[in-house]
Every structure is written in structure tokens, then in C-alpha cells.
Amino acid sequence: MELKLRLAHLYPKLMNIYGDRGNILCLERRCRERGIGFEVTELGLGEKMKPKEHDLVFIGGAQDREQRRVAEDLVKEKGKALKEAAAKGVVILAVCGGYQLMGRYYRGAEGEELPGVGVFGLRTEHPGPGAKRFIGNVVVEWQGGTLVGFENHGGRTHLDDGVEPLGRVVAGFGNNGDDGGEGAVCGNAYGTYLHGSLLPKNPRFADHLIETALRRRYKDLEMAPLDDRVEEMAHAAAVRLATRRGIISV
Amino acid sequence: MRRIAAIAAAKATAALSQRLRMGGGTALPGLVAERVDPHIVPEMARRLGQGSVIVTGTNGKTTTARLLRGIVRAAGLRPVANRAGSNLMRGIATALAQAAGLDGGFAGAKRRLGLFEVDEATVPEAARALRPRLVLFTNLFRDQLDRYGEVEHVAAVWRDAVRTLGGSATVVLNADDPSVAALAQAATGRVLFYGVEDTSRASEGLEHAADARWCSSCGSELVYSAVFYGHLGHWHCPTHCRVARPSPRVVATRIEMEPEGTSLMITMPGGEVSARLPLTGLYNAYNALAAVAAAVALGIESEAIERGLGSFTAAFGRQERLTVGGRRVQVILAKNPAGLNEVLRTITADGEEKDVALFLNDGIADGRDVSWIWDVDFDLLAGKVRSLTVSGNRAWEMALRLKYAGLDTPSEVEEDTATALRLALRATPEDGNLYVVPTYTAMLQVRELLARWARQPAFWETS
Numbered sequence A: 001m002e003l004k005l006r007l008a009h010l011y012p013k014l015m016n017i018y019g020d021r022g023n024i025l026c027l028e029r030r031c032r033e034r035g036i037g038f039e040v041t042e043l044g045l046g047e048k049m050k051p052k053e054h055d056l057v058f059i060g061g062a063q064d065r066e067q068r069r070v071a072e073d074l075v076k077e078k079g080k081a082l083k084e085a086a087a088k089g090v091v092i093l094a095v096c097g098g099y100q101l102m103g104r105y106y107r108g109a110e111g112e113e114l115p116g117v118g119v120f121g122l123r124t125e126h127p128g129p130g131a132k133r134f135i136g137n138v139v140v141e142w143q144g145g146t147l148v149g150f151e152n153h154g155g156r157t158h159l160d161d162g163v164e165p166l167g168r169v170v171a172g173f174g175n176n177g178d179d180g181g182e183g184a185v186c187g188n189a190y191g192t193y194l195h196g197s198l199l200p201k202n203p204r205f206a207d208h209l210i211e212t213a214l215r216r217r218y219k220d221l222e223m224a225p226l227d228d229r230v231e232e233m234a235h236a237a238a239v240r241l242a243t244r245r246g247i248i249s250v
Numbered sequence B: 001m002r003r004i005a006a007i008a009a010a011k012a013t014a015a016l017s018q019r020l021r022m023g024g025g026t027a028l029p030g031l032v033a034e035r036v037d038p039h040i041v042p043e044m045a046r047r048l049g050q051g052s053v054i055v056t057g058t059n060g061k062t063t064t065a066r067l068l069r070g071i072v073r074a075a076g077l078r079p080v081a082n083r084a085g086s087n088l089m090r091g092i093a094t095a096l097a098q099a100a101g102l103d104g105g106f107a108g109a110k111r112r113l114g115l116f117e118v119d120e121a122t123v124p125e126a127a128r129a130l131r132p133r134l135v136l137f138t139n140l141f142r143d144q145l146d147r148y149g150e151v152e153h154v155a156a157v158w159r160d161a162v163r164t165l166g167g168s169a170t171v172v173l174n175a176d177d178p179s180v181a182a183l184a185q186a187a188t189g190r191v192l193f194y195g196v197e198d199t200s201r202a203s204e205g206l207e208h209a210a211d212a213r214w215c216s217s218c219g220s221e222l223v224y225s226a227v228f229y230g231h232l233g234h235w236h237c238p239t240h241c242r243v244a245r246p247s248p249r250v251v252a253t254r255i256e257m258e259p260e261g262t263s264l265m266i267t268m269p270g271g272e273v274s275a276r277l278p279l280t281g282l283y284n285a286y287n288a289l290a291a292v293a294a295a296v297a298l299g300i301e302s303e304a305i306e307r308g309l310g311s312f313t314a315a316f317g318r319q320e321r322l323t324v325g326g327r328r329v330q331v332i333l334a335k336n337p338a339g340l341n342e343v344l345r346t347i348t349a350d351g352e353e354k355d356v357a358l359f360l361n362d363g364i365a366d367g368r369d370v371s372w373i374w375d376v377d378f379d380l381l382a383g384k385v386r387s388l389t390v391s392g393n394r395a396w397e398m399a400l401r402l403k404y405a406g407l408d409t410p411s412e413v414e415e416d417t418a419t420a421l422r423l424a425l426r427a428t429p430e431d432g433n434l435y436v437v438p439t440y441t442a443m444l445q446v447r448e449l450l451a452r453w454a455r456q457p458a459f460w461e462t463s
């Protein structure tokens, strides 16, 4: 049986804050270099998702206006399939706006509420138009090492009791700037505020996602090591910049 | 009395900071003047006999304002302009204070025209203070999201600003940019559209998902019959709502790219202008077109427009050329994906191997979030570079991006700017061309080094 990673990319045209493209490029490259096939299905507004046909689901970040359009479609057209996929152990990576919409709800700056899919037990609330945005470089201590990225969000995310964050904030704000948590993990679903093309410069996290996604169908999967010298240099530089300068909010 | 104190203080600061080489004294004097008298901008702007013009947009402000300045001079007016990138209120205050006499008046006030490039987010404040007779909006790209918030937010800020301009102000809009064209709905005064008609320059669809635009009226995804760069092109809404690119009155009917420049034919009501500019890239054709449209709206004759364009020399960091150690060095500022894609396309257009140095910094003026480089098509460079030097404090992020573009081993990755620039010059053959593509703060560093090495005056003395 030929190895192949089947990726569902949700709303590529609407949810594509800078760098989301890099996440897809990274998954593809790291599969291909190992001789693993790679297939992307792009799912836009109105398109149904078939939970059995994907190993990994990616949803990126968006600007406010796009987020509203997506929220409605996500719940109505794809919500059930996403929960089913999550229950079956399909890997989900939800970044920034996508992360917020995978929670129970998102309450915007003006108090308007967008219902979420509920893959993650969490809620996100924007404290109001005057509130400080959490902007800057982030370093997170994750079980597999450090993660580096850039965050830019007004919403504060609070995890329900019993839900684990993806990691602990070393530099930056994370979920809410208060409890030191960043992102969320529920089974094989990962949510995070880290964009800035998260995966290319966090190759170990990228491999963790690929491996977890494929293990469901290929039990004796071997992940060959790749030449990650440039990746590790970029990772190290990002850690250095974020921790040396501290975090600047604008 | 206070105003006089403010102007005097500003002038003194300008002189002092120039002497201390504190970066040309472009913002600090204005800061001092504003501190002493916060009303300095509106009070002085009122004394400009020809009123004021605001030039804003994501890409091309500096070059467009500079082109317009040349045209305005050719028309016999005397512009009061802020310099190279000093586009916040204090930069405007500085320009006014430096141009004024100690009494706050202007010599030859009748022919004085304020001509200010204004930061996207500063447009409302600048419009309130200057009460401009004309505002030119060039384009709206995703740029430095961490600084400006969101594109939609900038569009809303502009819309509100346009609404408050009053019926006597003219708004000049790029018809090819749906977000800019939509500002017409908020205008109470005259609106003039410009656009490109020469579709030989166009590609058929949008390059990236990120370029997609939605109808301002019904929210549907817009359809393009021609795309010039980024999301600029001939667009329409596919639904019954029929919103579409307005037909422009000032039009580029012919654009020809040449190795060292661009030649243009622009037609307008009752005339046409042809020009050769020492600037390459389609984005510069747009800059010229925008400047011409603004000039037309100001009532300037086509003969003066042509002469003004002919007098153009590039602004620092905007395709300026220098000779350093026998190598010809071209510095081209790049700060967002659409702009950098055009720069790469221009550099590689003739298919020959090039020497290129990329500088990526993440200072506030660069945009602290460098993830935008993942939306740039560096693949355009594959097989077309002889040497590639990568620098800036985010050099390794850039190296990683280039690895993904199939440029497996950049010749050099060196975080230190001066060292990298030396390496790049060394890698360039004598009599060869080196293309230096920096972000904003890197550009300032690069320019200073090159200027020193080429024994050229620092940038604030040349503009």
C-alpha cells in the first residue's frame, strides 16, 4: 500500500493570514522528501467535508470580516463532520482565527457572538474595542521541545476544566496573557495562536502531526530524519530574538 | 506668539539634528513644533495658497508623491512636501515648519501647494488638519498586519475619512483596486478614477488565495478578466448586483518595460502624455499613472505633466542606482508580498543570471511579523541567480523560505548587514549589477553603508 497523507485545507481563500501557505508547503515538502504521497482537498464555503477521506485537517487565520462568513458555514456545513473526524482521531491543526472558531464560541469586540464548532472545550472573548491586542513573537515550551511563532489576536481564550494547553508560554501572551497557557490539545486536535508559518520553523511539531496523522492507517510507519539545519537555525534565531528583546506590543 | 515659538523651535531642532547627523532631522523638528503648538499644522496649512494634496496607499506613496512633485514644479507651483517616508503628522509638521518663515507665513504663498505622502492609518488625522483639496488613494494591500490591524480596518478608516472631506475636495482613486474604488461611495465631492487598459501586461487569474477580494455590495468573490499585480486588475462581481471596476478617465493605454526603465502612454480627457521613466516594474507604471491622475485633477496641462515626469530621479531605496567598487548597485525597497513579487519579476525579466542580496529585518517599521515572506513567489529566482546573499536579523527565516522555493543553498547567510553587503559586492563581478532588496529599516542601513562606500552624500541631503 502506497503511503499518502490526505490533507483537507479549510477555506484557503478566506482563512489565509500571512504564512498559512507556508504550513501547507511544509507538510507537503516533509512528506515528499520521505516518499510519502501528498494530496490536498480545498474546502470552501458551502462544501461538505467527508470525515473518512482525510488524515489531517488544516484551518488558518482570517481577518474579522472573513471570520464571520466562515463561522456560519463552518458550523452549518462542516461542524458535524469535523467533530466526527476529531472523535476518530483525525489530526486537526487550527491556527489563530481557525483555533477560535473550533472552540465553543467567539465573542467579538462589540459583544456579537459567533458560535463555534466545539472540537475544543474552550471559549474566546474579545474584551472590547479599546483592549490591547496581543502582538509579538512567541516562544512556547511544548512536550516535544520549543515552538516559535508570531501571535496577533484581540480575543482572550480560556480553556474549560480538564482541557490541556498545547504548551507553556516562555515569551509572549498565549491564550489570554494570564494563565501562561498557549493553544489547546484535545485528542489529536491541536489549536494554537502561533502563525508566522508555524510549521516550517518548527519541524519537530510538523513531523509529530504527520506521524500522528498517518499512524492511524499505517501502523509500522517509519519517519526518516531530514536535513533540518536551516530549519533549526531559523528556529534558534526566533527563540533568541523573542527572548532577548522581550515582547513588544503595539 | 506660541506659533512663532513652535516654528523657531522646529527650525532650531532641524538644524541641530542635521549637524549631529541624527538621521536628517525629518521627524524630530515636527515633534518639537507640535509639542510647543499642537495647532501648527492646520494653521500653517491654511496659508498655503494652492491648498494641500494627500497621497496615501500601501505601495508606492513615496515614488508617487515624488513624481507628482516634479509635475507640480513643472507647472510653476512651489510644493511644500514631507520627505522620504516621514509620513506621520510630525513629518508633515516638520515640512511646514521648515518651509515657513519665522512669522509662520510662506514666501510666494500664492503658488505654494502642500504635497504630503501620508501613512495609511494617519489619513483621518492628516485630512482633519490639512483640509486637503485632493486625496489620492493608490492601493490597499496586506502590509504589516501587526502595525495596522487589518486591511478591512484600514478600508473602514479611509471610508470615514473620505466621508468627512467635504464637497470641495477631489478624491482620486485606482479603479483597478476594488477596495480603493469602493471609496467612491463615501465621497461627497468630485471623484476621478485611473486605471491600466494595456492588457498585454496582464495575467488571467489571481496568483494567490490571499489576493482574493470580495464584492463591497453583496460579499461574493470578485471575478477578474485581467490581473496586473496582486489583486489589481479588471474585476467585476459575478452576481446580479453588477458591481464592477468603474471605467477610468485617466488611463495607461500602453506600458512597455525596458531593461532600465518603463515607457508609458497615458490618455486623459482632452489629451495624452507619453513618458520614459528610469523605473522598472508594473507597480511603477501605476505610480506614474496615479501621479498623472492627481495632476489632471489639479488642472495641470499635459505639457507640464510630460515635462514633470521627464525631470524624475528615483528616491532613495526606490530603485536608486549607485556605483560601489565598480559594481552597479540598485536598491529596491520591498515590504509586502505583492510588491516583492513584482520586484522579483522585474529583476528576472530578461532571463539572465543575477546577483541578488535580500535583507529581512523585523523592526516596527518593517513589520514585526515576517510571515509575509511565505506569500512571496521566490520560485521566480530559481535558476536565475548567480549569487544570492541573505541578511538582516531574520536572515535564517529568509534562508528557510528560499529553501522551500527550491533555492537550496543561498550563497551566504549573514545576519550582519555590513558584512553581508561586502560579501554580496564581492560575489558580484566587476561591472556587474547587484540588486539589493531590503525591508525598510534594512534599507536605511544599506543606504548609509553604500553611500559611505560610494562617497555619496547621505540620503537626507539628496532628496
Ligand SMILES: [Zn+2]
Pocket (backbone or CB within 6 Å): B215, B216, B217, B218, B219, B220, B237, B238, B239, B241, B242, B243
Ligand atoms: Zn456583488
